Amino acid sequence: MNIPADLHYTKDHEWVRLNGFTARIGITDYAQDALGDVVFVNLPRIGLDVLVGESFGEVESTKSVSEIYGPLAGKVIAVNTTLDETPQLMNSDPYGEGWLCEIEIGDVSTAELLLSDVQYRALIGD
Amino acid sequence: MVPFGGWEMPLSYGQGTVAEHLKCRSDAVVFDVSHLGTVRVSGAAAKENLQRAFTNDLDKITPGRAQYTHLLDSDASVLDDIIVWWIDEETFDVMPNASNTSIVIEAISGHDTTESRAVLAVQGPCARQRVQKLSDEASEVPRFGVRRINIFGTQCVVAGTGYTGEDGIEIAAPVEIAEKIFDALLAAGVTPAGLGARDTLRLEAGLPLHGHELGAGITPLHAGLGWVVAWNKGDFRGRAALFAVRDSGPHRMLVGISTSGRRPPREGCSVTHSGHKIGITTSGNFSPTLDHGIAFAFVDPDHVEPGTAVEIDVRGTDLQGLVVTTPFVMKRSG
Numbered sequence: 001m002n003i004p005a006d007l008h009y010t011k012d013h014e015w016v017r018l019n020g021f022t023a024r025i026g027i028t029d030y031a032q033d034a035l036g037d038v039v040f041v042n043l044p045r046i047g048l049d050v051l052v053g054e055s056f057g058e059v060e061s062t063k064s065v066s067e068i069y070g071p072l073a074g075k076v077i078a079v080n081t082t083l084d085e086t087p088q089l090m091n092s093d094p095y096g097e098g099w100l101c102e103i104e105i106g107d108v109s110t111a112e113l114l115l116s117d118v119q120y121r122a123l124i125g126d
Numbered sequence: 127m128v129p130f131g132g133w134e135m136p137l138s139y140g141q142g143t144v145a146e147h148l149k150c151r152s153d154a155v156v157f158d159v160s161h162l163g164t165v166r167v168s169g170a171a172a173k174e175n176l177q178r179a180f181t182n183d184l185d186k187i188t189p190g191r192a193q194y195t196h197l198l199d200s201d202a203s204v205l206d207d208i209i210v211w212w213i214d215e216e217t218f219d220v221m222p223n224a225s226n227t228s229i230v231i232e233a234i235s236g237h238d239t240t241e242s243r244a245v246l247a248v249q250g251p252c253a254r255q256r257v258q259k260l261s262d263e264a265s266e267v268p269r270f271g272v273r274r275i276n277i278f279g280t281q282c283v284v285a286g287t288g289y290t291g292e293d294g295i296e297i298a299a300p301v302e303i304a305e306k307i308f309d310a311l312l313a314a315g316v317t318p319a320g321l322g323a324r325d326t327l328r329l330e331a332g333l334p335l336h337g338h339e340l341g342a343g344i345t346p347l348h349a350g351l352g353w354v355v356a357w358n359k360g361d362f363r364g365r366a367a368l369f370a371v372r373d374s375g376p377h378r379m380l381v382g383i384s385t386s387g388r389r390p391p392r393e394g395c396s397v398t399h400s401g402h403k404i405g406i407t408t409s410g411n412f413s414p415t416l417d418h419g420i421a422f423a424f425v426d427p428d429h430v431e432p433g434t435a436v437e438i439d440v441r442g443t444d445l446q447g448l449v450v451t452t453p454f455v456m457k458r459s460g
Contacts, residue, residue, distance in 0.1 A: 036143055037322075040387075062322055
């Protein structure tokens, strides 16, 4: 399982790249492997308020649908619209071209709830 | 690996469902469908036994051919949809769905040979060409033909049948050589494919799945499969009740619906027309060949015209759809 050390993670198998007061979010290698071929991504709309642990989007594969849960409290400021035409990027490049969206962090204390790569690795038993 | 009808089966192999699906439409894949039942029915009374049990008419074919048929309940519900391989004059291999094998055995007696053989389905425009590397004879079994063929010196039964809409064959081999045949197929360039691709392929091909498009309360007429019924061959189980449905007309009909966009419709979704609920979906998924969603649905008979605009409610979001003729994807070869 690919679990980059320079990212943070959630128990819902999302990764977070923190960059000052913004964060870029996606699903982990573990998540894309479990999902199978992603065929549709329900991207959140720009401006949407994100709450920790609340669903704000969906990723759908041939076999199932997975909710995306807010990893941080904030507001959506950008979405990866290439996923509209090529959702399979979430499988082939989950940490790069397959990124989901970017959030302006409203409450930086929520970043402390995120897992390190070591903690996430332990969570998935890697 | 996932549990399926009492068996453990792969959802996909290394490349994933979509890649396996596309490989079937462009090249050749192999499915291990050993979970399907095989009931051997033999003897002088075998043919008559099957004529009385199933809807279709074996007199339309001859030994050495396969036929798709239904087993009905006394109320004309489809208990199972079945392929019969007529091997020789007094020998039939009846192939029920995995979960319905015991129901079929009850209806026809016969000898359950499921555990002694494996069934490998090789499907795709290049299937025969690749199978030729193992066996010329197997690669030449005609569409819907059934032949006894020796592969690696062991007698197998090979049929020109499948569940993908593509050309191909199915090999029923004794378990002792199954792995050798599977390995030889992979070495010949056939891609292994799992349950995920099996379902997306059969959906594109407009083929019904028992438990979804067929089952309790669903007759062949509701499912648009009237051609499976031989009205004039004499009595068969469920015939009287089926005549009643034919006379009154089915109260709902199976249609194909194409939806716009990539979001897949799923089974159990409401189908509406101008705000009124007209039906419910039975199967749905993303079509890798067409790049949009497709579904089967039972709808009221006033809305079955191809071109009818409908909506499918997928978890609270309305997908725009159109009633279309099936198959959604036409066969490329065979």
